[in-house]
Amino acid sequence: MSAFGAHFGMLNAAVLAAFGIPVTFTPQDGSGAQQITGIIQKPAMGEDSLPGSILGASVVRLFVQFAAITPEPQHGDAIAINGVAYVVADLDVDTQGGAVLKLRIS
Amino acid sequence: MLNTSAVTDAIVTTLKTIADLAAAMTVLDVTGAPVVRITAFHYLLGQDHRLAEAVYGMPAPSMLVAWEGSKGGNFDGQTIWKHRWGIYYRMGNAAGLAVPVGYEDLWALTCNGATAVTGAATGPNIRNIQIADGLDIMDTPSIDHALDEDLVDRFKAVFIIPEIGDN
DSSP states (O other): OOHHHHHHHHHHHHHHHHHOEEEEEEOTTSSOOEEEEEEEEOOSSOOSSOTTSSSOOSEEEEEEOGGGSSSOOOTTOEEEETTEEEEEEEEEEOTTSOEEEEEEEO | OOOHHHHHHHHHHHHHTSHHHHHHTEEEOTTSOEEEOEEEEOOOBTTBOOHHHHHHTOOSSEEEEEEEEEEEEEEETTEEEEEEEEEEEEOOOOTTOSSOOOHHHHHHHHHHSBOOTTSOTTOOBGGGSOOSTTBOOOOOOEEEEEEOTTSOEEEEEEEEEEBSBOO
């Protein structure tokens, strides 16, 4: 990894440590649920409930340190935020090891 | 002219009688009870979301039925109203499924699946029944691909149903 990439990795880690929330990631490979940290980002459209609240917003954009998660998240994986179940509908991986997971309530 | 609110509910009821379609839209709620996620939208301020938000927030899987307008005109000697409904689809998570039910399957089930509105398990398909009193059978339905706000695929079908005379 380049120095630039390494610095971005450190930046992502610092931001996630400061602002991240724990979520439960269940990959579809059967390797079992694990806790990861993510930051809920501004959605494409506002909803009537807080993302990850008990009622649960239907669509959540979750920033994660993609390169640090094993196995890497993919379409169809499950993520629970405060007990609300979501499926990974899409993901946008950036060039510096981060990704935005686009989650839809399931 | 018919009140389309009741027809919206009748469309939902009819879609739910298509066994394989209902099965594809069924999930278990928090108590473990099955719930068929085919619902109506009625634009009720204070009760419903705005339609755009309702569509945006549709869970996977689910279908949403919303009246989207009526066209008046002298279509033929006995038809002066054609009512239009949007049928929004969100397929369920297909990960790990040996036989996933995708949008193509959902549309085929919608058009060709046997309804049970007459009480028989293998009734005519939804294109060939009178969904509610005062309505003719629907015009040939259509469906189109769409992208949601996150650029994820979804589909929207359109049912146009002529009214018989002027009720």
